[in-house]
Amino acid sequence: MDDRESTTSSIKQAVDTRGYRQVFRTIVVIFISAILLTGCYLFIPIGVVWMATKVPSSFEWLAAVVSIPSIWFLPGFTAIALVTAMELVAGQDDEDIERGWIFGIIGGSTILTAVWFLPLWGAAFPNVSETVQVLRAPAMFDDTWLMALSWVVSVPVMTYADLAAHTESDTNSDSSKSKQKEQSSSTNHTNQSTGSADRIGQDGPRITDEKTHDSDLQDLMYRWEDAPETRFADIGGMESLKTKIERSVLRPLTRINEAYERFKVSPPNGILLYGPPGTGKTLFARAVAGELGHPYLELSAGDIKSRWINESTEQVNRLFNEAQQFDRCVIFIDEIDALLAGRGNDLHREHAQVVNEFLAHLDDDDPNFLVIAATNRADLLDEAATRRGRFDQQYEIGLPDxxxxxxxxxxxxxxxxxxxxxxxxxxxxxxxxxxxxxxxxxxxxxxxxxxxxxxxxxxxxxxxxxxxxxxxxx
CATH class of the missing domain: 1.10.8.60 (Helicase, Ruva Protein; domain 3)
Known part of the structure; x- marks a missing residue:
């Protein structure tokens, strides 16, 4: 494909409507999570204080001993449960919800402080104080010294503990991700190759995913990469195509649940992208792999085919054997028509064997790979390659409007x-x-x-x- 294709298809990133929708979604998620968690850090401490006032006078000392640590820890535990529930609804870890958590801690603590010290500022803002008064429990005290002392032993400790815990959690998470990425990108294999020097060679990095570790991988001939950073939001236009891929490819592969199993909906083994050169087929394949978050391999048909007898078939087997070492992976093959051209009576026997071998692997009942193929001439493909279970899902990527x-x-x-x-x-x-x-x-x-x-x-x-x-x- 055109050498410029990989850099040209992110054409509407700054002005793409999808980008604006993503910004809007981010704002909405942060706002909603901040509101919910603000309520958590406001109403739970007030509720604890209110319940302390309902304890009989003979047990006031016990209520005081229990209520203070409850104010310290109960909002945090509740916030963790609330954030977890929101992330489950979202279907993944959502950094915007985490950001809303920070705003919730600060916002809730600030409003709680205002309620706590209501007697000190209430006279200056009578209308506001009358509204807020319903939140204030008698146990917060009206005496200035007692009021300040009860606040000091309650609110700052709660705020500091939750902010510190949240920051430490983020640091550990980032450190873990960074360490995994370092380990994944720093391990190189030294295996000789007869394929293309551009994509196959001694400098190819080993890649790991959630269930595969460097120590589990055998020597890799092909240059596997980490999941690309490219996403659908990086590709201008193609909204209809993105929606189709999301529905027929991404959802079955990322949200396998009882509903899909009940109706025997299986993820595709392969998809075919076709269209004129320079329209973004390569970048679109990277975006699919990026959305899935799986290790990624990019090849052309020339990287697999060999002039030596039987070697092309061996390289096809090597490709899929390496793919089996990953939990999940994405394989992109450009110019697939050169590898899977139609088999006629005059076709060389070696090529027929390559086609048969490739299609046999593509027929796996429960594959751990997704093969994305691209071509400028879909009409040249062997008919068997486009039947059900192989490259039956075909998507045209045309010229930009x-x-x-x-x-x-x-x-x-x-x-x-x-x-x-x-x-x-x-x-x-x-x-x-x-x-x-x-x-x-x-x-x-x-x-x-x-x-x-x-x-x-x-x-x-x-x-x-x-x-x-x-x-x-x-």
């Missing part, structure tokens, strides 16, 4: 000095009809070269016009 083309220009020119206005961007999008994202990146790169050659202060519309393919200028 007008809005996407405009976004490409904006993103590519964002960090460069330009002399363009809104109308210029609209014109560029219109003139680049039928061009791929890679073509547009090439136009911007050439325009930057023109501007540099004439020692200009900024890229102009004329620079961009000169860089268009002649057939694209209207």
């Amino acid at each position: 007008n809005d996407a083309r405009e976004a490409i220009f904006r993103v590519r020119l964002r960090e460069l000095p330009t002399a363009l206005d809104e109308r210029d961007y609209h014109e560029l999008a219109h003139r680049s009809e039928e061009l791929s994202s890679a073509d547009i990146v090439g136009i911007v790169d050439d325009a930057a070269m023109h501007a540099a050659e004439r020692d200009a202060e900024a890229i102009t519309l004329d620079d961009l016009h000169e860089s268009f393919p002649n057939t694209s200028i209207r």
